[in-house]
Amino acid sequence: MLAAVHPKLPMRNKAATKAFYLDQLGFKELGDFGNYLIVARDNVEIHFFEFKTLDPKENYGQVYIRTHSIDQLYQSFLDNNTPIHPNGPLQIKPWGQKEFSILDPDSNLLTFGQGVNSLPA
Template sequence: MLTAIIPKLPMRDKNATKAFYIDQLGFTEIGDYGDYLLLKKDNIEIHFFEFKSLNPEDNYGQVYIRTHAIASLYQSLLDKKVSIHPNAPLQNKPWGQKEFALLDPDNNLLTFGESL
């Protein structure tokens, strides 16, 4: 039986990844194994693997994160001056989701969605 899915995303600089996810998005570190980092917030985990030669312009890493109270999450990120993707502010989508998205320091796209 399947119980969870944990995305694995590339990172060039572990300190930059930690600063973004922990300081700006509110994740906590649950494991640091040199070139492999584990972060968690609420009921989700994201793992990161070191990829020093990654060109962010060539990175297509993407994660869709379901959430509740998306409007308050969105506002809390704006209050912290987290950059929202210019093409993805909070909006209702035709597929029945309210969504917004942002990019991490390595150009991994994080889309947050709540059912309408």
Template sequence: MLININPKLPMRDKKATREFYMTQLGFQEFGSADYDGYLMVQKDSIQIHFFEFKELNPKENYGQVYIRTDDIENLYQTLLDNKTRIHPNGQLEVKPWGQKEFSVLDPDYNLLTFGQSI
């Protein structure tokens, strides 16, 4: 039985990734160990892991995660209040597939899409 999923995304700079996820998105670092070249962050019941890839060209990164939420309006407003840059093509809107969604790019251009069923 599958019970959970923790995506692993590439990062060039652990400090910049940690800062973005904690300051802009409200995540906390998961665990007490500081692994070289690896980072784990958590918010509510969502965990995202990162592996170091210093040679990553962000404009060629196709890392993507779809995160479901039950309060998308409040999350969106919180990110706006934090001055988080919303993806230019990912403003909050209702999609034809019955989801209200918005997207952000992290410092390495991993695409995070947040969605709520309507």
């Protein structure tokens, strides 16, 4: 019955959010509806709603995004000077995922992961 999930995250400044996701992370814009923005990359779609008074230090928005090419994705972000979260460099976690994390301009945490069993030998 369920087909997909598209997280909704807060944004303070649409121009900054759009620039980060499109220019830094390689997403494409699917729709700009004033105080609502939709971006996508491959099979991942993220929606943003305007929250001008958001305090980034109190934002707990988080998304876990699975990938089939964790090493390539990580390197592409490094090549594009995308800041990696200081506590989230690429590493294998005890729960069997190789992952890394970044923060967007509003401190939404994006964690990218790939199962250790699906890594190339």
